[in-house]
Amino acid sequence: MNDDRRRFLRSGLAVGTLAVAGCAGSSGDTDVDTGDVTASQTEATAADETESIGYAVEEVVTDLRQPWGIAVAPDDTILLTERPGGLVRVDDGEPQRIDGVPEVFAGGQGGLLDVAVHPDYPDTPWVYLTYSAENNAGASATHLGRGRLAPDATRLNGFEVLHAAEPFVDSDAHFGSRVVFGPDRRGYVTVGDRQFKDFGPEHTAQDRTTDLGAVLRFEPDGSVPGDNPFVNDPDARDPIFSYGHRNPQGVTVHPETGALWEHEHGEQDGDEINVLESGGNFGWPVATEACTYGGGDPIGVSHADRSDVVDPVHYWPCGSGGFPPSGLAIYDGAASAWQGDLFAGNLAGGYLGRFTVDGRAVTEVERLLDGRGWRIRAVTVGPDDGLLVAVDADPGPLVRLTPA
DSSP states (O other): OOOHHHHHHHTOOOOOOOOOOOOOOOOOOSSSSSSOBOBEEEOOOOOGGGOOOOOOEEEEEEEEEEEEEEEEEOOEEEEEEETEEEEEETTEEEEEEBBOOOOOOOSSSEEEEEEEETTTTTOOOOEEEEEEEEEEEEEEEEEEEEEEEOTSSSSEEEEEEEOOSSSOOOOOSOOOEEEOOOTTTTTEEEOOOOOOOSSOOOSSSGGGGGOOOOOEETTTTOOTTTTTTTOOOOTTTTTTTEEEEEEEEEEEETTOOEEEEEEESSSBBBOOEEEEEETTBBTTTTTTOOOOOTEEESSSSSSGGSSSSSOSSEETTTSSSOOOOOEEEESSSSSSTTTTEEEEEEEETTEEEEOOOOOTTEEEEEETTTTTTTOOEEEETTTTTEEEEOOOOSEEEEEEEOOO
């Protein structure tokens, strides 16, 4: 596998004990960061379990506190975030706590969220964190910050806030948030819409004067790249790369094309997998396949009915039962059985979905880790070519999956 591709792919996400063959199971649940639930411009259908591949499950670390994000560095260092505010380095199967982490707001869906490393790590040992934090008025926002990992890997030195997603909001939901470095060496940060319920054209995800419901793009030092799509636009925030997102909890780099793939929660159903485009409006909530909680009424119109929005490559329509996603990886390890497949956690369904990808055609083909009652929070390709999977629980494990 190309080292550069692996480095960029691994800057992001995570989730997952025991050995077994691929198995099927049930789904269900909604959006209490229960995860919002949802099928594509392929529309989702039930997983075709005829394509199941046997796999082994090995426990790497236990007793983590709600693990949320994973980064695998180029030197194979594994870093994990814990939502209550812990940063952990995995050393020979043992969790080693790292000091110097910022204070976080861990209420509701907030806390210490994702982790990534600088593109030149370990020569440039910056570790990047996304997290929620409060201002003096008690309102909260998604933050991006960084600190330098000490030579003994016991603390982050000189931690600094690079950006706070404006405005701060009196809400404990829909922070996003993932961070990944692209092949362009820029950092991409997902920010949720903070659960605003005004579903008209004035919704915050359609308002480019805020950072909410958007993917933001930064230089490694936190400055705004001069080629961001809305730089110098008086009606838009300079960091915005794309907008019209609801609550994106997965983003990764396609190892072959370099494109950024993202997924996000719909309201009731309407979950999406997208390929990000610079300046793109991804529709929420004026164009969506979701419906209202409880009532099942359509929200906005279908993406297909508007020419000014970017269609998802895969979605779960209203009434499908949905796929509330968290964590995203496209496999480029040594296992030919999974080569090029997309993996995402289904929070409410309690399994890791495997999807085949043919260009932009996405098909769910297998449910891994089904029937264990695990909320799959993150997944990434591990240093040994398996998948590392983080289970959102307290205590929760980090597990390794390898095809049999």
